[in-house]
Structures are given as C-alpha cells and as structure tokens.
Amino acid sequence: MQIIRDTDAIIPEPCVATIGFFDGVHIGHRYLIQQVKEIAAIKGLRSALVTFPVHPRKVMHSDYRLELLTTPDEKINLLADTGVDYCLMLDFTPEISSLTALKFMERLLKERFQVKCLVIGYDHRFGHNRSEGFEDYVSYGQSIGIEVVRAIAYTDDIETNDAQKITVSSSLIRKLLHQGDVDLAARCLGYEYFLDGTVVGGYQVGRKIGFPTANLSVDNPDKLIPADGVYAVWVTFDGKTYMGMLNIGVRPTIDNGSNRTIEVNILHFHSDIYDKFIRLTFVKRTRPELKFDSIEELIEELHKDAKEVEAILS
Numbered sequence: 001m002q003i004i005r006d007t008d009a010i011i012p013e014p015c016v017a018t019i020g021f022f023d024g025v026h027i028g029h030r031y032l033i034q035q036v037k038e039i040a041a042i043k044g045l046r047s048a049l050v051t052f053p054v055h056p057r058k059v060m061h062s063d064y065r066l067e068l069l070t071t072p073d074e075k076i077n078l079l080a081d082t083g084v085d086y087c088l089m090l091d092f093t094p095e096i097s098s099l100t101a102l103k104f105m106e107r108l109l110k111e112r113f114q115v116k117c118l119v120i121g122y123d124h125r126f127g128h129n130r131s132e133g134f135e136d137y138v139s140y141g142q143s144i145g146i147e148v149v150r151a152i153a154y155t156d157d158i159e160t161n162d163a164q165k166i167t168v169s170s171s172l173i174r175k176l177l178h179q180g181d182v183d184l185a186a187r188c189l190g191y192e193y194f195l196d197g198t199v200v201g202g203y204q205v206g207r208k209i210g211f212p213t214a215n216l217s218v219d220n221p222d223k224l225i226p227a228d229g230v231y232a233v234w235v236t237f238d239g240k241t242y243m244g245m246l247n248i249g250v251r252p253t254i255d256n257g258s259n260r261t262i263e264v265n266i267l268h269f270h271s272d273i274y275d276k277f278i279r280l281t282f283v284k285r286t287r288p289e290l291k292f293d294s295i296e297e298l299i300e301e302l303h304k305d306a307k308e309v310e311a312i313l314s
C-alpha cells in the first residue's frame with residue numbers, strides 16, 4: 001500500500017476509491033474495502049482509500065473529543081493489511097470542508113485522485129453539511145464522468161445475548177468497549193482491541209501485596225479506554241507475549257483518590273520492566289472493580305483472578 005500524505009498530492013493512476021474515517025478498520029470497513037478491490041480488479045484499475053488523519057468533526061470543532069479505536073498509525077497498519085493499493089491521508093482543511101459534494105468529487109476525486117469509480121458505503125455522506133445523498137452523488141458522477149456505486153451493506157451473523165443481530169459500526173464498538181464487552185468488540189473489529197504505552201511507576205503497593213503491577217501510560221491520549229474492571233489480557237514486549245491480569249480503575253480498596261490507572265500483573269513473571277514499551281490486548285472482562293473491606297480480602301480475590309485469567313488464556 002502506498003501512503004500519500006502530501007496535501008497537494010495526486011494519485012498517479014486511475015483508480016476505484018472509497019472515502020471514510022475508518023476508525024478501528026472493523027469487519028464492516030474491510031467488507032467495503034474488499035468490494036473496492038474487487039471492482040478495481042474487474043475494471044483493471046488500482047484500488048484507493050481516501051481517509052483523514054484527524055476526524056473531520058474535530059477539525060470543525062476543536063473541542064470535539066472523539067475516543068479513537070485506532071491511532072492514525074494503527075489505522076494505516078490495519079489498512080495496509082487489506083491489500084489496497086493507495087491510501088490517501090487527506091488533511092480535512094476548512095477549504096475542503098466548505099466544498100460541496102459536487103466540487104469535492106470534481107476537484108479532488110476526479111482531477112487529483114483520478115477516481116473513475118467511487119464506491120460509497122451504504123450510509124456514507126460527504127460534502128459541505130453532508131446535505132446530499134446517494135442519488136445526488138450518482139447524478140454528479142454522471143455529469144463529470146465518475147461512476148458511483150453503492151456498496152453492499154455488511155450483514156453479519158454476530159448475535160448479541162438477546163439474540164439480536166447487530167450492524168457493525170465504529171460507534172457500536174466504542175459502546176461495547178465502554179461496557180467492557182471486549183470479546184464482542186473483538187468479533188466486530190476482526191481482532192482483539194489493544195492499547196500501547198509505556199510502563200511507569202505507581203505507588204509501589206503491588207509488590208508488597210505479592211502482585212506487582214506494571215502501570216501503563218497510554219501513548220495516545222485519544223485512544224478509548226475500556227470500562228473499569230478486571231480483564232484477561234495478553235501483554236507483549238521485547239517480542240514476547242505473556243498472560244496478564246489487568247485492572248482499570250481507581251483502586252477503591254487502597255483509597256488513594258480518583259486517579260484512574262491501567263495496571264497489569266503479568267503471570268509467572270518477575271523482572272523490572274519500568275520504561276518498557278508494552279501492548280495490552282484485551283481478551284475478556286472477568287469482573288468489575290470492587291471495594292474490599294481489607295487488603296487481605298483483595299489479595300484473596302487476586303489469587304482467584306489469577307486462576308480465572310490463566311484458565312481463560314490457556
């Protein structure tokens with residue numbers, strides 16, 4: 001995949017393209033990208049994605065805070081796995097935001113990116129105020145020579161506990177992660193959610209109670225942090241992966257304020273890993289964070305947690 005970041009860049013070959021923010025690059029996104037690749041193969045053209053490093057809404061409203069499923073770099077890595085030929089990272093400037101859908105299609109898609117065919121996600125809208133719809137894009141395309149195709153919606157066989165089929169979307173996955181439902185989120189993403197960061201010092205209580213914990217300082221402050229609670233996770237650093245039991249929360253038993261920490265006890269591991277870069281991959285939430293009456297009760301629970309997490313990950 002060739003990544004094009006330059007704001008004045010062009011795509012040097014005619015292509016079939018789609019547009020989107022693609023946060024998370026979930027299975028619905030992959031299904032759309034697959035259709036772009038298939039149409040490109042039939043037409044003998046290149047496949048391309050037009051995406052944005054910063055969410056368009058954030059560009060328009062600087063105080064808008066979107067919790068991201070993927071940082072821009074993570075998104076690029078996941079998009080590269082789809083095998084698409086070109087990925088255009090478009091800075092969503094105020095000039096671009098003021099373009100009507102027709103002008104966007106004419107000036108950018110046709111003239112600069114050589115888009116011959118535009119595949120539109122089943123509910124995607126673009127252009128100033130996103131005021132137009134699919135039929136408008138089709139007629140603009142006819143007037144300027146871009147074929148506009150509506151992608152087939154992703155229909156899935158994922159069922160929730162109450163046997164309802166769900167439509168995969170980035171906002172649904174955010175909601176699932178906020179509820180701690182990391183396993184259903186993983187089915188929607190097509191991979192397990194992860195957080196990257198650095199191990200920082202904590203209050204050094206962990207080692208005293210027999211469960212040292214590596215405290216994670218997340219690299220990108222915009223990444224979504226799943227719900228408070230205890231999780232079975234994979235911990236990866238220095239090219240190796242270990243089992244871990246993770247707690248996200250304010251540690252009410254220790255009672256040291258409202259500072260939220262993300263801390264992992266790595267099973268069967270005994271070394272200093274301060275300042276190391278680690279990845280936490282979420283497998284399952286096992287319980288909420290609780291306030292115990294004593295440290296002894298917390299320790300007892302941590303022994304149970306270790307057994308449960310080991311059983312899940314083995």
Ligand SMILES: Cc1cc2nc3c(=O)[nH]c(=O)nc-3n(C[C@H](O)[C@H](O)[C@H](O)COP(=O)(O)O)c2cc1C
Pocket residue numbers: 202203204205206207211212213214215230231245246247250251252253254263264265288289290291292298302305
């Ligand atoms: C798997 C796991 C589960 C935990 N569950 C709780 C909990 O339910 N309630 C709580 O107050 N603290 C919980 N903790 C946090 C401990 O209190 C914490 O590890 C201890 O305060 C050590 O902190 P330190 O890293 O600052 O030394 C948990 C920690 C881990 C690793």
Ligand SMILES: Nc1ncnc2c1ncn2[C@@H]1O[C@H](COP(=O)(O)OP(=O)(O)O)[C@@H](O)[C@H]1O
Pocket residue numbers: 199200201202203204205206207208211212213214215264265266267268269270271272273274
């Ligand atoms: N099994 C383990 N899991 C996590 N960290 C460990 C483990 N064994 C040793 N460590 C080291 O111990 C540190 C955590 O000890 P702890 O007493 O909880 O201190 P802190 O409050 O600074 O996190 C970790 O950052 C790591 O360097």
